Amino acid sequence: MASNFTITSTFKLRSGNEMPIFGLGVAATSDCYEACKVALQHGYRLIDTAQYYFNEEQVGKAVRDSGLPKEEVFVTTKIFSSDHGYENTKAAIDKSLSKLNISYIDLFLIHDPKSGKQKRLETYKALLEAKQAGKVRAVGVSNYSGRHMDEIKEAGYEMPSVNQIELHPFCQQKEITAYDNAHGVVTQAFCPLARARFDNPVIQEIAQKYHKESAQILLRWSIQRGFAPIPKSSQPARIKSNADIYDFVISQEDMAKINALDKGKAGSISWNPVDAA
Structure with missing residues (x-):
């Protein structure tokens, strides 16, 4: 991805939209209305919300109260593994x-592959x-490995538009991101701030060099790598x-320093069920 993007820059998804x-994640935030309002x-x-976050109503209200046309606000939600299945999913879509x-x-994700x-x-x-049917504009997955996405390909379905995974300098999930890139799947990064692991000396040094906060360095790294972070x-x-x-x-030199911080899955700081059977 070119480096001269803005907050309005977008990925063209395989669905056409x-x-x-860049966006706002609202996981584990029961009262997210004000956060969404400020962000917009x-x-x-x-x-980015999910049925499991129990805050879809607040997200929707913030979008409506923003005064922005719905066409200008991209809303993502997800269905959790305990609700998977054909009939359950049809009902869950209408519920969301x-x-x-x-x-x-705009985007409906399978939240995890544990079902x-x-x-x-x-x-x-x-x-x-x-x-x-027009209820959903794009379909994607979350916490999927290449093996899980191979199931979709082998079933003859179109590939996901997006794969949302834990992704930050300490857990770069290289095999999955390589698979996504090879198959035209956009990699969206949750936990891009690594839950505020701002004490890393490499991150701190680079932040001082650019006169930026450590969080801003982590997010800039993510989008320069071609990911879509949702802090x-x-x-x-x-x-x-x-x-x-x-x-x-x-x-490029400083990007290489940050890239070298990868610890593989050992660097995970969140729920990361990419190895689910």
């Missing part, structure tokens, strides 16, 4: 549409049918500063 490369006021155009109170969902192959494929089929915050000042990453470029 465009997804902002300061240029964010993507909100009702809670969000929007006419369509097993049969239910994964049933769920994916139901999501594709919802896309054909989470409920603090207005942090939401604003997380988006202040468009006036500098990390050099």
